[in-house]
Amino acid sequence: MQINKLLNEIEAYGAQLVAVTKTQPVNALIPLFDAGIRIFGENRVQELLIKKPQLPSDINWHMIGHLQSNKIKQVTPQVTMIQSISSIKLYDQLQQFCGHQGLNVDILFEMQIASEDTKTGWDIDNFLSWIVTFDSVPHVRIRGLMGMASFTNDQDQIKKEFSRLRQLFEQLKKEKFPENYFDTVSMGMSSDYKIALDCGSTMVRIGSLLFQK
Numbered sequence: 001m002q003i004n005k006l007l008n009e010i011e012a013y014g015a016q017l018v019a020v021t022k023t024q025p026v027n028a029l030i031p032l033f034d035a036g037i038r039i040f041g042e043n044r045v046q047e048l049l050i051k052k053p054q055l056p057s058d059i060n061w062h063m064i065g066h067l068q069s070n071k072i073k074q075v076t077p078q079v080t081m082i083q084s085i086s087s088i089k090l091y092d093q094l095q096q097f098c099g100h101q102g103l104n105v106d107i108l109f110e111m112q113i114a115s116e117d118t119k120t121g122w123d124i125d126n127f128l129s130w131i132v133t134f135d136s137v138p139h140v141r142i143r144g145l146m147g148m149a150s151f152t153n154d155q156d157q158i159k160k161e162f163s164r165l166r167q168l169f170e171q172l173k174k175e176k177f178p179e180n181y182f183d184t185v186s187m188g189m190s191s192d193y194k195i196a197l198d199c200g201s202t203m204v205r206i207g208s209l210l211f212q213k
């Protein structure tokens with residue numbers, strides 16, 4: 001994969017790239033850093049904790065995978081963003097921890113947009129009834145939404161799911177989070193990032209494509 005070409009393509013949309021580095025050895029990540037990529041995403045806490053100290057300190061690490069609430073303590077001080085906040089319980093424990101520690105973190109709410117029930121994320125209806133009662137707290141900054149489309153070759157299906165997430169983002173921006181920093185729609189992976197960009201993604205999370213020989 002020509003990294004520069006990919007970066008230009010993403011930049012043309014005004015979007016950001018998260019290099020998903022899970023399962024890749026540290027030495028495979030150096031070329032990404034050298035190409036100027038500064039956001040790395042991991043989906044397992046343990047792997048992130050091992051890799052981070054071995055790489056330059058100006059990398060922003062994002063937690064993008066399913067997070068157990070008992071791992072909040074370990075992971076939060078190490079990341080600039082948690083993209084996978086997918087339940088009230090997780091949000092509550094995170095905001096309590098950050099409050100106690102005086103620690104700031106950015107988060108995305110992960111939404112279930114795929115038709116398969118194998119995918120994680122917040123049920124949109126449940127989320128919408130919770131968010132009415134929601135009040136911001138000082139240390140946890142809500143930056144936007146994250147989602148994963150169905151694993152399918154049906155482009156129209158994928159487009160429908162990404163458009164739904166973008167539409168939900170617009171609705172929340174208007175009704176609940178007018179702040180400038182509510183600016184992120186994280187959607188699109190190696191197989192569907194082009195569709196995601198066309199549907200209004202501001203942040204794509206790409207792994208396997210970056211490491212193709």
Ligand SMILES: *Cc1c(COP(=O)(O)O)cnc(C)c1O
Pocket residue numbers: 020022043064065189190191205206207208209
């Ligand atoms: C692995 C992963 C990605 C990247 O997937 P690729 O198909 O390798 O690009 C993106 N987001 C999440 C949450 C992931 O776990």
